[in-house]
Amino acid sequence: MDTLLKYKGIHPGIVLEREFKKRSLKQRPFAIAINEHPQTLNAITKGKRSLNTALALKIEEKMGLEEGILAILQTYYDIRIEKEKQHPETPNLALLRKSLFWDTAINHIDWKKQYKAVIKRIFERGNEIEKSEIIRFYGKQKVDDVLNSISRKPYTLSAN
Incomplete structure (x- = not known):
């Protein structure tokens, strides 16, 4: 849960990329190991694509992360983006x-x-x-x- 509070509102792909670096894991072999397209994983780690629950669970299981942590981070990120849309950065x-x-x-x-x-x-x-x-x-x-x-x-x- 410490990770959740620390990274709340940050795209889960950024957190995932940090985990890869920390563990000295390469994205392409990891993606293949979980039966996922390397391009998909790359887009997620760059914050260009959302992380769906099914993929989050596969990644968490393979990396030994707390179940649901990446999916929850995705939800908090989605909430932050929606709030930013509802409350624009500038007045009219x-x-x-x-x-x-x-x-x-x-x-x-x-x-x-x-x-x-x-x-x-x-x-x-x-x-x-x-x-x-x-x-x-x-x-x-x-x-x-x-x-x-x-x-x-x-x-x-x-x-x-």
Whole structure:
């Protein structure tokens, strides 16, 4: 289970490739030994293909890994990818004026790391549409927290 927590959200192929290196195993002979196409195993270790349960069980058995660990890692990876789709890395840039970010290229902003500066700037200079988009992207609580930290009096967003 330590492996599960350590690698949660990482493609199981990357974990598998590390195991191969650690054990000095070659992928091609290993794939043939478990009656699998070497190209399939290679695509999995490069993170280009998902690892199905049947193959995960064959690999785990041959390598003496805990049963189900690779399949569970695949599931956690799939969950992470789905969450990233549901929560995009950037707000809807079509709703934000580029002129608000005159000092930087809007496409190069790290929206996760620079959230405080982004929220501050939008709420100082943005219009209602831009403010609404930032609230949708970051969440009302996070925006409230940032605005309260930069003002002396508590700031509460109006419920829209």
